[in-house]
């Protein structure tokens with residue numbers, strides 16, 4: 041499932057974060073790429089330990105933990121600290137697949153990357169190119185979202201970022217391990233949750249809604265790993 045998540049942070053918080061990011065010192069993005077990734081990666085990143093990366097990363101994680109759509113779609117078990125990248129002057133990231141296992145900094149704990157996330161800080165009309173092209177089971181999808189929105193896609197997908205030929209594309213990107221490893225099972229749970237929520241508060245105690253909620257939790261109980 042490829043999903044756009046909206047209403048994550050307020051426009052004011054978005055503007056503050058963006059100003060902090062723009063004033064920071066950036067380095068070559070190849071530093072954190074794997075062998076294959078380094079060959080096709082041409083962008084800039086904030087070092088993971090940069091105070092601005094840590095601060096803005098925490099703002100995003102805190103906001104996402106309060107976002108019902110994100111929580112329902114991702115069912116996160118562990119999330120890596122958000123990282124930040126930018127592309128300008130023709131920079132691009134060629135086709136690659138994200139590394140399957142990453143170490144959570146400072147803990148040595150390993151995380152399986154189930155979902156990849158890109159949060160957009162730049163508006164689409166501020167730059168040309170910079171589409172995130174994700175190859176899904178049903179073909180490829182081009183993603184270029186308004187500032188403040190985030191795309192969530194399976195880390196199993198081949199993906200690339202097309203050259204940014206005008207302006208600057210500023211984003212956060214990160215990975216998470218979900219309680220539900222299978223994309224198909226996770227999508228099924230998300231569909232069920234969305235369908236149940238559509239009944240609304242007034243129907244919440246209807247026997248069918250109670251029963252469907254039971255089905256949701258019993259599937260989660262069967263499939264979740266922690």
Ligand SMILES: O=C(O)CCC(=O)C(=O)O
Pocket residue numbers: 125133138158172199201211213
């Ligand atoms: O910039 C993006 O949207 C994606 C970055 C990416 O694919 C990566 O860092 O692995």
Ligand SMILES: [Fe+2]
Pocket residue numbers: 136137138156199
């Ligand atoms: Fe990637």
